[in-house]
Amino acid sequence: MTTNLWSPASRSLCLNSRPLFQTCYKIDSLAARLAQRHARSITHSSVSQGLKGPRSCGLSHWSREAHGTGLSFARQTATRSFAAKSMPIVTEYHQLPKNYDPKTGLRFRDTPLTKNEVIEIFGKGVDPIAANRLLKLLHGHRVAGTLEDPSSITTVPGIKRRQMELGLEWLRKTVPVNEVASAGLRAEEELAAMGEKVIATISKTDKWEPNKNTPKDQPYGNGVLNQRIEMNKEAAAKEAAAKAAAREQEEKEREEAMLNNPEAISQNTNTSLDAVRPQVTMETYEGGDGYKKWLARARLTNTDQPPEMTIFQRLWPSALALLGTLAASFTFVAVYTPPKNSARLFPDIPPSAATVGGLILLSAAVLFAWRIPPLWRYLNKYFIVVSGYPYALSNIASIISHQGFKHYAFNMVVLWLMGTKLHDEIGRANFLAVFLCTGVFANFASLAVTVGRGILTQTSLGASGAVMGVAATYLLLNSDSKIEFWRPPEERDGHISAMGLFGILVLVEILALGRAIRTGTPEKLDHFAHLGGYLGGAVSSQLLRSRLERRKAVEKERREKLGLVEGIQEGVVRK
Incomplete structure (x- = not known):
């Protein structure tokens, strides 16, 4: 149991x-x-x-x-x-x-x-x-x-x-x-705890009070966006006031410097990027009120900023000047008759030397004029091309304008060497037409490119464009000839064709222009004016060549119609 x-x-x-x-x-x-x-x-x-x-x-x-x-x-x-x-x-x-x-x-x-x-x-x-x-x-x-x-x-x-x-x-x-619900509830609790902690921390300080300066008509308080807008407005107003004060101070200092310590500014050959001022190289002149007066009058505008203009407004006066120059040159070539040797002022001097020498002396006179202060205002207006506010006549007169002796000497040497040879081939009227037309066309081409690129502070002067046009015309008219360098005949062991030399000159100019654009360095030479001169010379050579061929054809036809006696008198040999 x-x-x-x-x-x-x-x-x-x-x-x-x-x-x-x-x-x-x-x-x-x-x-x-x-x-x-x-x-x-x-x-x-x-x-x-x-x-x-x-x-x-x-x-x-x-x-x-x-x-x-x-x-x-x-x-x-x-x-x-x-x-x-x-x-x-x-x-x-x-x-x-x-x-x-x-x-x-x-x-x-x-x-x-x-x-x-x-x-x-x-x-x-x-x-x-x-x-x-x-x-x-x-x-x-x-x-x-x-x-x-x-x-x-x-x-x-x-x-x-x-x-x-x-x-x-x-x-x-x-x-x-x-x-998902558990994660949401967890996140709400954590956010609430964080908010309470932040409020508790901030409330302990005496530097913060919620909506302390809130207007009574804003029941929701002054939002962060409104505060940011007000802060930005205040900052913008302060910045604008500071810039205006700095600008006024800078203008005042510049005016005082020009009046109390005038110093010359060197002009770059053909493409100075400086403002329009008396562009001469000279020592500081401690003169009196007269010198300061001419220095102040040399300024064409009261501000350093160019006026507001469209591209067309800046270029059309110069374009009309170019067309007028072309028309006047063609008319001059058509009506000009060479004087007899007895009627010339210097009969013992060859016509080519007299013509080219006259251009050299005229350029020397303008070079000397830049040293005379009372003439600065007129020279700044008519003898230098300013891209920001160009004058039409400055495209013509600036061809014979130089401010530096080196610039003047280089252009005149090339003009003498090439100009006298071209003058002997085509005559005085054609030579002057080529010199003037290619120079004005080169200045206009440089001005158009500069204004198109938005560069309104560039100035240009000099005979470089016209000299390049004369050289191009001579080389292309004799494109089949060989250019011998200046040495005694017994030492000449090499030569180059005229067309080859022209190609080398153009290539060097293009390479220099490309390097300046690629590196962004300031341009010391007006490459666009030089290229414009080469282009104008090429067109001039073709016009002269076609005109010469027409003259030869007319002369040949005239001689064929001569009688026996008239042919003997003119030396025409009939077969």
């Missing part, structure tokens, strides 16, 4: 004691520890009421075995029963315990996974203890809304990323949690 009563009690209390004991031994949670604190009294009271004598001794025997291992079997049994009834599975954010620890996680079900379940979810090679801990951590992050926060994820030794993904997938299938 005793044996029969003990067996049911034993089976009811200890039937699955060892598996249950082993499972509970692996659980490390707050709920289990809390349950263990109350398990002893519950188990002992139930046993003491139902068992007497030997049965009580049998239970004491099992309890001593459990205490020998460090844990009470009866305590473990009561722990399971207590935790299952008082600790539900947390699946919503508002249910999150206050003592929630991301490193511990949350229970995802009443019993941990068995080894077979771990293999079914993760595959082989994963420790069940590590797998259960991983699922607790992941479930806690799902409920707490920190699943997408890399800094809050606690790694588990021996668990790889793929296994974490498998565990998360299993949890989402078996334990539904609104992860």
Whole structure:
């Protein structure tokens, strides 16, 4: 009888004691520890009421075995029963315990996974203890809304990323949690906490007061955008006032410097980028009021900025001057008759030397005029081309205008060497027409390119364009001839064709222009005027060549119509 009563009690209390004991031994949670604190009294009271004598001794025997291992079997049994009834599975954010620890996680079900379940979810090679801990951590992050926060994820030794993904997938299938809502609630709490912290920090200082200067008619306060607009307006007003004051001070200092310490400014050959001033090279003159007066009168405008004009307004007067020069030159060539030698002023001087020498003396007179202060205003107006405000007549008169002696000497030497030869071939009228037309065309070409590029502070003067036109005309008219260098005949061992020399000159000019544009260095020479002179010379040579051919054809036809006596008188030999 005793044996029969003990067996049911034993089976009811200890039937699955060892598996249950082993499972509970692996659980490390707050709920289990809390349950263990109350398990002893519950188990002992139930046993003491139902068992007497030997049965009580049998239970004491099992309890001593459990205490020998460090844990009470009866305590473990009561722990399971207590935790299952008082600790539900947390699946919503508002249910999150206050003592929630991301490193511990949350229970995802009443019993941990068995080894077979771990293999079914993760595959082989994963420790069940590590797998259960991983699922607790992941479930806690799902409920707490920190699943997408890399800094809050606690790694588990021996668990790889793929296994974490498998565990998360299993949890989402078996334990539904609104992860998006949890993350949103978490973010709202964090933002609210941050705002409270900022307000608390700022409120402690005495330098800030919300909407301190807000007008009463603005119920929503003075917005940040309105404040920024006001700040920008104040900054712009201060900057404009500072610029105006600096500009006035600069103009005042410049005027005082011109009146008290006038210094000459050297003019670059053909393309000075300086403002329109008396461009002469001379020492500082410590003169009186008369010199200062002429220096001030030399300025054509009261400001350094060119007037507002369109490209057409700047160019059309100069274009009319070019057309007028061409028309006058063609008329002069048509009506001019060379004087007899006895009617010439200097009959002993060759006509070519007299014509070219006259141009050289005229240029020397203008060079000397630049040294006379009372003439500066007229020279600045008519003898120098200013791209910002050009005068039509300056395109013509600037051909014989030079301010530096080196510039003057170089142009005049080339004009003498090439001009006298061309004059001997085509005559005085044609030579003067070529010199004048190519020079004016070169100035207009340079002006058009400069204004088109938007450069309105460039000035240009000199005979370079006309000299290049004369040289091009001579070389192209004698394109089949050979140019011998100036050496004694017995020492001449080489020569170059006239066409080849012309090509070299044009190529050098183009290369120099390309280098100046590529490097962005200020141009010392007016390359566009030089190229315009070459182009004008090429056109002039073709016109002269065609005119010469027509004259030869007319002369040949006239001689063929001469009679025998008239032919003998003119030296015509008939075959």
